[in-house]
Amino acid sequence: MKFVTATHHNGNPFVGLVYKENIIDLQQLDEVYNGGPSQIPNTLIECIEHGDAFLKKVNELLNSLSLKEEASEAFYSFHEVTMHAPIPVPRKNIFCVGKNYREHAIEMGSEQDIPEDIIIFTKAPTTVTGPNATIPNYKNLTNQLDYEGELAVVIGKRGKEIKEEEALDYVFGYTIINDITARDMQSRHKQYFLGKSLDCTCPIGPWIVHKSVIANPNALQIETKVNGEIRQQSSTNHLIFPIEKIISILSRGMTLEAGDIIATGTPAGVGKGFKPPRFLKSGDEIEITVEHIGTLINRIE
Known part of the structure; x- marks a missing residue:
């Protein structure tokens, strides 16, 4: 469904x-x-x-x-x-996992950047926009706008101190997120939030696929194209912290609630990872496809 x-x-x-x-x-x-x-x-x-x-x-x-x-x-x-967006106005910030694919952690720095402990940051609810929506280019704020194609988890019921082996019982379904990021803002402010929370920089959709449709969310192909060119291509079986562990760790001291959204991390191939970098330009089309879910398409203003 x-x-x-x-x-x-x-x-x-x-x-x-x-x-x-x-x-x-x-x-x-x-x-x-x-x-x-x-x-x-x-x-x-x-x-x-x-x-x-x-x-x-x-x-x-x-x-x-x-x-x-x-x-x-x-x-x-x-x-x-x-x-x-399936949930146009989330009640909380969107939880995001940073550097959750080994090769992405390396492209953003080196092997020393592969995390031993999970990295969590958030995007404000006002970042959410829908499929086919136009994303502002924010030329007055950044010239390093980047894409990040990700599988997202939607929590289905309230839970705290959730055990890994029970974590998927707390999932309602899965969707796609494009974690649009202003890399220069991220670097300048020495943290994630400002560069990740510009309005309308979190396209979500096109729908939420109920978990009954997806046998194993940790084995889904994921691909990102920019103007038809493949930039990211991987599988969620390469997640450093799989979905069950993400849910368990988040819920250790914090209650997860129905409708909470968790972006699970992006594979290698972001614009910043190229040499020279290949940041988004006005008119670019970003197309993210996740196996068994569908395709999320957006364009830059």
């Missing part, structure tokens, strides 16, 4: 489900089948908080799709809607 947040024309955002060549407005479908107000929450983060009850409801609706003709108003083609 692939869950989206979308709008039809100038309407309000709705929680949708990708179904074949369509996007289903789940609230509208629920209203048709039940002949009354929908039990589907208004936002995807609220849906995630409802846990198994939400998934059960969605499965009931899918099992009733033989009545599609009666619910045609709930079905939209992709070109009829605008896709947003």
Whole structure:
């Protein structure tokens, strides 16, 4: 199951489900089948908080799709809607893992930069933007805008002191993040936050794929292209800290909650890693593909 947040024309955002060549407005479908107000929450983060009850409801609706003709108003083609980040306004900063691929750590410095302990930083909620959105070029602030294609984890339920062997039980699903970074700001300020938290520099999407679709999130191919040229190509089986360990470490002293987003790190091949560096320019198109999830595309203003 692939869950989206979308709008039809100038309407309000709705929680949708990708179904074949369509996007289903789940609230509208629920209203048709039940002949009354929908039990589907208004936002995807609220849906995630409802846990198994939400998934059960969605499965009931899918099992009733033989009545599609009666619910045609709930079905939209992709070109009829605008896709947003699946969780357009996270309630917390996005958790990000730094230097979580060996070759990326080396390209950013040397083998001495391969971490022994996990590196965690965050991006502000105001960084979030959606698929196909234009990313500001911030020419007044940086001339070293860079890309980072990453698999992201969306937490499905509240937990603290989570054991590694139970960590995936706390996952709702997976999506794609482009951790756009102003490298010169990052270097100048001697920390990650400012260079990572410019508005609209965290495209997420195009949807959240439910965890039931992905047997092993630590074995997914990931690829980033800039203007059609492959820049990053790796697999999440090269993560230094796999997803279970990331969740366990984060939750040791901090409560993870439904809707929390964790970016798991980027492979080698970022712009800064080239000699000379190959930073993003106005008009560049970045295309990130993760196996079993899809492709996230954005362009620089």
